[in-house]
Amino acid sequence: MNPLVDLRGKRGLIIGIANEQSIAAGCAAAFAQCGARLAATYLNEKAQDWVLPVTERDGMEWTAPCDVRVPGDLERLFDQVRERWGGLDFLLHSIAFAPKDDLHGRVTDCSAEGFALAMDVSCHSFLRMAKLAEPLMTEGGCLLCVTFYGSERVVDHYNLMGPVKAALESATRYLAAELAPNGIRAHAISPGPIATRAASGIDRFDALLERAAALAPKGELVEVSDVGNLAAFLVSDAAKRITGTVIPVDNGQHLHA
Template sequence: MKPIIDLSGKVGLITGIANEKSISTGVAEACVEAGARLVVTYQNEKTRAFIEPVVHRLGLEHVCLMDVTRPETMDETFATIDRAFGKLDFAIHSMAFAKRDDLHGRVVDTSADGFALAMDVSTHSFVRMAKCAEPLMEKAGGGALITMTYLGSEKVIPHYGVMGLCKAALEAATRYMACELGQKNIRVNAVSPGPLMTRAASGIARFDDLMASAVERSPMHSLVTPEDIGALTAFLVSDAGRLVTGGVHFVDAGYNIIG
């Protein structure tokens, strides 16, 4: 009998690996363990140095430059996937960015250019990724698109600012794309982890307080780990999750249900 999470023969794209502690690292580990072949991306040569330990440890052969503010790099990444595999079964979108002043300041003070940049990198890049993935997933007979979101999309989280707006739009995009792509057997979901310390989280003011609150107030009194996120994501992209689409799936020890 095959294991519930079996990704044997599947090809996946994973973005957002920054170092060993990244959410995407946990996702990559779970997918490799389940038998998937992966393509991973890096933003620039400086960031590539930080992901090399993960690449070597997991034995990943396909590593591509992809800076979503440079459309040609996304096009080349998907062209590389097509040349190497001729299909794509799943893609993980795990990236977000906002200027420091816009992230730490009031939403009403957000600059127009800062808002546009945050939405472009954090939200519309998922839409662009889906557009590029669609023909390769059709070749595979279907596929799964996953993005990473956060509770700040629906509740006011201190010091999360404009990123809360980006995540709300990201979750709306997830629902609309799930509806549009479902007829092609392409599923679209969002995973919403509880707070955990990553390089991205380090830019949020008083993030230690947020993690302490999660431990204290969540029903299971625990912090999520990259491995927990990886396990849920691997399930969603596997055949076991074949009829799960359009949802926001929490992995946060139940923190999201507490008022």
């Protein structure tokens, strides 16, 4: 199979693989198909067994534990990038979290602690990764994160993650502007609803999937491979003049949402 774009020689770090059905796994498959050198993280020993099939499938060079809530974990991870590779060409941030009570309740009722934790894991961690990646991207690079259209309009039951994803998108634009002089680009990919383990934490997610299919002009949902195809293009040299975007990959659902 011919690669979509040429990523041979590019070193990419993937943060957020949950299992073979996750968005990050779909991106990893596309990166690997295009020839990239890859590394990935896993949350903890329990999660490692779910991540291993993906890392083996895509021939990743190394893996490491990383929990952004643990002080020092991110710094240790990027120390490994420096020691093993000496640099970095692209990074995918595909993690999000909110406490269940805050996620399933009204935004009006969310706790300060829950809001802060959701922002830290889902948004501020991307800024931290960008800061740590910047000195490693000596020849330029690309930073990707994953968002959702609940950032810009109210989506039933998306609740707290709506404001959090809005902050993530804004942070991406500022990163793109601030890091552009160093040749570093930043994008937020906005997939339509996909049945992943992470998404299952959203209340009544099945109804959200049905509505998305009904709104899409072709009546079809997207798959993780669709997200991966876009991600591979964005980190490639073919997209070197594109930065600071929030790009939907939702089969046109955003036209009617």
